[in-house]
Amino acid sequence: MTRAIDDYVATLRRExxxxxxxxxxxxxxxxxxxxxxxxxxxxxPSPEAERCAVERFGLGREIAxxxxxxxxxxxxxxxxxxxxxxxxxxxxxxxxxxxxxxxGAGPDLAPLIDRYAFVAALTVGVVAWFAFRRSLAxxxxxxxxxxxSIGAGIVRADLFANGAxxxxxxxxxxxxxxxxxLAFHVIGLGRRLRRTAELRRVGR
Amino acid sequence: MLKGHLxxxxxxxxxxxxxxxxxxxxxxxxxxxxxxxxxxxxxxxxLHRLEQGGLLSSAWTTPANGRRRRIxxxxxxxxxxxxxxxxxxxxxxxxxDTALAGGRA
Numbered sequence: 314m315t316r317a318i319d320d321y322v323a324t325l326r327r328e329x330x331x332x333x334x335x336x337x338x339x340x341x342x343x344x345x346x347x348x349x350x351x352x353x354x355x356x357x358p359s360p361e362a363e364r365c366a367v368e369r370f371g372l373g374r375e376i377a378x379x380x381x382x383x384x385x386x387x388x389x390x391x392x393x394x395x396x397x398x399x400x401x402x403x404x405x406x407x408x409x410x411x412x413x414x415x416x417g418a419g420p421d422l423a424p425l426i427d428r429y430a431f432v433a434a435l436t437v438g439v440v441a442w443f444a445f446r447r448s449l450a451x452x453x454x455x456x457x458x459x460x461x462s463i464g465a466g467i468v469r470a471d472l473f474a475n476g477a478x479x480x481x482x483x484x485x486x487x488x489x490x491x492x493x494x495l496a497f498h499v500i501g502l503g504r505r506l507r508r509t510a511e512l513r514r515v516g517r
Numbered sequence: 518m519l520k521g522h523l524x525x526x527x528x529x530x531x532x533x534x535x536x537x538x539x540x541x542x543x544x545x546x547x548x549x550x551x552x553x554x555x556x557x558x559x560x561x562x563x564l565h566r567l568e569q570g571g572l573l574s575s576a577w578t579t580p581a582n583g584r585r586r587r588i589x590x591x592x593x594x595x596x597x598x599x600x601x602x603x604x605x606x607x608x609x610x611x612x613x614d615t616a617l618a619g620g621r622a
Contacts, residue, residue, distance in 0.1 A: 343561070345537070345538075345587075348584065369557050371557065380565065
């Protein structure tokens with residue numbers, strides 16, 4: 314007896330390496346499908362019945378490429394939501410720092426970076442929302458702008474050197490955590506875009 | 518061209534009741550009398566997409582053969598989407614029929 318079904322399922326699981334939960338779920342589903350199809354074949358039980366079931370199912374790479382393309386849309390949506398929340402929180406935290414702390418304690422360059430990096434991130438985000446919903450470059454620029462803005466905000470307020478109040482430190486920690494989540498989503502989107510391109514290239 | 522309508526065809530295949538992937542493909546083949554001869558695996562991305570969109574729900578079961586099986590069902594939103602797509606298809610096919618008929622009618 315050949316192992317056509319086992320081999321196919323193992324290959325499909327590898328192709329879906331961009332989403333382990335999906336790979337596990339689909340491997341079980343596809344195995345059930347292929348075994349039922351093979352058992353319904355007049356040639357069952359035989360290696361030929363398994364081979365025919367696999368052939369009728371289609372190329373694993375093409376199926377994985379479709380899943381990867383759908384995953385990009387979901388990941389882009391998650392990234393947009395995180396970006397919007399991070400921009401809003403960063404803006405509020407920036408304004409609160411001005412109210413809470415005496416401005417101008419840090420280096421001269423910090424206020425400029427704080428303001429203009431945020432404005433740049435916001436501008437790129439707004440333009441990308443209308444023009445390039447799945448652009449990794451746009452997300453990366455927004456992320457860079459927010460990191461620069463938050464970093465400059467922290468330097469500007471001299472948070473760690475002067476022992477700032479707890480609520481100020483907590484707001485900065487919240488911003489840093491959100492940027493971390495955003496970076497995680499941007500990296501995830503990049504990985505899915507690259508994987509989809511690979512699957513489509515080899516599938517042709 | 519069929520791929521663009523696959524989601525609606527899958528929804529229609531589940532209208533009679535819950536089913537697993539293999540049964541859905543078999544229903545589609547039977548209803549189309551073999552005309553829709555897609556690779557069987559094509560149905561899984563569509564099922565997943567429809568479930569993500571809230572038009573289907575699914576759950577694992579273990580039938581007598583002991584193999585785990587995922588069963589899909591239409592949700593209320595899925596029933597509404599199917600009715601909407603049927604209407605849209607009716608309008609579209611009528612328009613194509615009229616256009617193709619040309620001056621013959």
